[in-house]
Amino acid sequence: MIKALVFDWGDTIMKDFSFPGPMSGWAQVAWIDGAEEALMQLNKKYICIIATSADHSDTEEMKKALSRVGADRYFHYFFSQKELGYKKPDVRFFIEVMRQAGFESSACAMIGNLYEKDIIGAKQAGMRTIFFNENGLEGAFPLADHQINRMEQLLDLL
Secondary structure (H helix, E strand, O other), X not given: OOOEEEEOOEOOOEOOOOOOOOHHHXXXXXXXXXXXXXXXXXXXXXXXXXXXXXXXXXXXXXXXXXXXXXXXXXXXXXXXXXXXXXXXXXXXXXXXXXXXXXXOHHHEEEEEOXXXXXXXXXXXXXXXXXXXXXXXXXXXXXXXXXXXXXXXXXXXXX
């Protein structure tokens, strides 16, 4: 039974405009379409976790960026590769997120937009995986348990 949802940050919860430096200081920040509506419901039923491998932001910078759109209030735990010491797709990144949040892999689902970074390592760590394929990439994604192209689809899936 899934108890915790682990979300990637850039292009899964907030749009990555690829501006230089930490997102918290960008001139423009925005939600991914449908992410807020989904999180409003999901965080009532699940522990919501956000975990990033962003190069320019540590956990505090990520929280500042999330707060600019009000997204911080939907998450119970926040993790970045800078504090974890591992970067996606390293399986140790996912194991450490689950360990620090206090969940077994069988109780966690990873939601992310990059198959190679978000899905492969999470599946190797024993998590359920949901590939957020907003751009409709073609191909086989065998380690994704599910594939969605709109965040609202999580509400029907979980």
